[in-house]
Every structure is written in structure tokens, then in C-alpha cells.
Amino acid sequence: MYSELSAGGPGAPEPSRVQAAAKVVRILPQSGELPAELARQLDPGEAWVIQSALAQKVETVAIDEKVGRRVARIYGLQVTGSLGILIRARRMGVIPNLETALTRMHDHGLWVSPELRAHALQAVDEAPLPERGSSKPSPPLSR
Numbered sequence: 001m002y003s004e005l006s007a008g009g010p011g012a013p014e015p016s017r018v019q020a021a022a023k024v025v026r027i028l029p030q031s032g033e034l035p036a037e038l039a040r041q042l043d044p045g046e047a048w049v050i051q052s053a054l055a056q057k058v059e060t061v062a063i064d065e066k067v068g069r070r071v072a073r074i075y076g077l078q079v080t081g082s083l084g085i086l087i088r089a090r091r092m093g094v095i096p097n098l099e100t101a102l103t104r105m106h107d108h109g110l111w112v113s114p115e116l117r118a119h120a121l122q123a124v125d126e127a128p129l130p131e132r133g134s135s136k137p138s139p140p141l142s143r
Helices: 002-008 014-024 037-042 043-053 066-074 082-091 098-107 114-123
Strands: 060-062 078-080
Touching: 037 043, 037 066, 043 060, 043 066, 060 082, 066 078, 078 082, 082 098, 082 114, 098 114
Parallel strands: 060 078
Antiparallel strands: none
């Protein structure tokens, strides 16, 4: 998850701000082997997140992939993802602009559907910025 938030590149403020705001608790993976059912269904990172959360009685995990989210819910865990963390950080004033953070993620290869992006921006009362290279004039401000 941290690598996704770090997609803004060196010097991007989001990772350090989000870490500070979220009071990050590091969960260390349990030693030993993963339960077979988790290892079969998920990549090792997601499987360890779920296994560690269950072992340490953590209620919410951060997973973006659809299958990992579904499996986490089956095990009774609450789920958030990169967007949920960024929305929370924006609401807390940790990051000044969600659109900028999403654009940086996209520029570094992390894709978010246009519908989900619009929903996230709406959740923090931000209007999307004009598309790059768009020659459309801005609509007039209503009075």
C-alpha cells in the first residue's frame, strides 16, 4: 500500500503526511507458512496482510485488488484501499488536493477508473481538474 501512495515520486508529500495522519501501525507478518486456502487464492502480500490481521486482531486491512478485498471480507475484516486512505487524508487536511494525488498516482502507472476517480473527488467536494491538453474553455461561473 505504501508503495502505491509513494507513486508521486521522490519529494512527493503524500507518503509522509499520510503516515503521520494515519498513526500507522506496522503489522509484522507471522512466521511460518500461510494457510493453504489463502496461499491458493491470493498473492503472498495480500495473504500475509489478511493472516497477520487475523492473528493480531486488526479489524481493517488496506487491499486494493478485488479478489483480496473479497477474501478479507469473507474472513470478517473491514477493507479500505489506496483511495480510501487518500480520501481520509484529504478530509483531515493532510493532503491539500486529492486530484493532484490521483494524477501523480496515474502518472506513475497506478490506474483508477474514471468512475471511481469521480466518486472519490465527489466524496471530498473537489471538482476534477481539466484534462491535460484540453482546449475546452471553462464554463462560466454562476452567480
